[in-house]
Amino acid sequence: EAQVTQNPRYLITVTGKKLTVTCSQNMNHEYMSWYRQDPGLGLRQIYYSMNVEVTDKGDVPEGYKVSRKEKRNFPLILESPSPNQTSLYFCASSSRDRQYFGPGTRLTVT
Amino acid sequence: GEDVEQSLFLSVREGDSSVINCTYTDSSSTYLYWYKQEPGAGLQLLTYIFSNMDMKQDQRLTVLLNKKDKHLSLRIADTQTGDSAIYFCAEVLFSGGYNKLIFGAGTRLAVHP
Numbered sequence: 001e002a003q004v005t006q007n008p009r010y011l012i013t014v015t016g017k018k019l020t021v022t023c024s025q026n027m028n029h030e031y032m033s034w035y036r037q038d039p040g041l042g043l044r045q046i047y048y049s050m051n052v053e054v055t056d057k058g059d060v061p062e063g064y065k066v067s068r069k070e071k072r073n074f075p076l077i078l079e080s081p082s083p084n085q086t087s088l089y090f091c092a093s094s095s096r097d098r099q100y101f102g103p104g105t106r107l108t109v110t
Numbered sequence: 111g112e113d114v115e116q117s118l119f120l121s122v123r124e125g126d127s128s129v130i131n132c133t134y135t136d137s138s139s140t141y142l143y144w145y146k147q148e149p150g151a152g153l154q155l156l157t158y159i160f161s162n163m164d165m166k167q168d169q170r171l172t173v174l175l176n177k178k179d180k181h182l183s184l185r186i187a188d189t190q191t192g193d194s195a196i197y198f199c200a201e202v203l204f205s206g207g208y209n210k211l212i213f214g215a216g217t218r219l220a221v222h223p
Contacts, residue, residue, distance in 0.1 A: 031209075040118065042198060042213035043153075090153065094209055097141065101153040 002027050004093050006102040013081055014110055021076045021105050023091030031094040032074040033058065034066065036087040037104075043090065049074055081109040116199050116214035122221055128186040130217045132199030135180060139201040142175065143211070144184045147196045156184075156197070186219075194221045 004025045013019055025032065033048035035058075045058030049068040063085055065077040074093075078085060086109050091102040113135045122128045134142065144156040159166045159173045159182070166173045172185040186193055196216040202209045 033210075035213075040215050042114075042215040043211070044213075045210065048210070092211075097209065098155065098158075099209065099211055103152040 002100060004091055004100050004102040006089075006091050006105050008105060009103060010106050012108045012110065015082055016080050019078050019081060019107075021078075021089060021091075021107070023074045023076065023102060024072050025074075025091075025093035025100070026072065027093055027095070027100065028071065029093040029095060029100075030071070032068070033092050033094070033099075034064070034074070034076045035090045035092065036060065036085075037090060038087050046076070046089075081107075083109050085109050114199055114201055114212050114214040116197075116217045118215060118217060120217055120219050122189050122219070124189060124191060124221055124223050126189055128184075128189045128193065128219055128221075130184045130186075130197050130199075130219065132182040132184075132214055133180055134182065134199070134201040134212075136201055136203055136212070137177070137180065139203060141202040141209070142173075142182050143198075143200040143202065144171075144173065145198040145200060145213075147198065147216070149195070153198070189219075189221050191221050191223075194219055 007022045030051045034046040035043040037043045044060045046064050047066040049055040089105045092099045116132045140161050143158040145153045146156045170187045174183045196218050198216045199214040200211045
């Protein structure tokens with residue numbers, strides 16, 4: 001079954017404590033991306049990756065890092081989280097005509 | 111620039127038709143998508159339409175595309191309480207051979223008896 005998984009699904013943390021949200025896909029897609037969803041703003045792209053070791057900034061990259069060491073994994077890293085990064089995060093994996101979304105990670109930074 | 115706009119709320123009575131509207135700005139978009147997000151859940155691809163089509167029908171769903179006005183609509187016939195969700199319109203921009211999705215803010219559909 002085609003799948004994008006994310007972990008954790010829910011996370012509450014404190015300002016400044018580094019965290020990583022993992023994302024994995026089993027479809028051998030080259031293109032993966034991260035979005036954040038905020039009320040009234042829809043989904044905005046944070047970072048994307050077009051292949052292993054190829055990543056680039058999306059529309060709202062500040063405060064985030066990513067890495068793409070393997071094709072299937074695309075972790076999102078918050079080196080020093082701040083309360084304005086409280087949001088719902090989605091990882092996506094793409095074929096040429098469709099994006100597959102993970103179930104989402106709800107992050108709260110206090 | 112890239113921008114997709116939707117109204118934020120829609121309330122309909124069960125059994126009526128719902129129409130959710132969306133406008134986009136990039137005339138080069140090749141696909142336009144509708145996603146559904148139920149409370150506490152992820153994004154579910156509901157339907158999509160190619161830019162060379164005017165209409166697509168899939169059971170209770172009808173998508174209309176007016177490319178001249180850059181206007182997209184989703185009609186849900188016989189709306190049920192299970193249709194209560196947030197509906198996102200998204201346009202696709204091909205960048206470097208892959209699709210980048212530009213989302214609207216989402217329309218929250220509330221279905222009442």
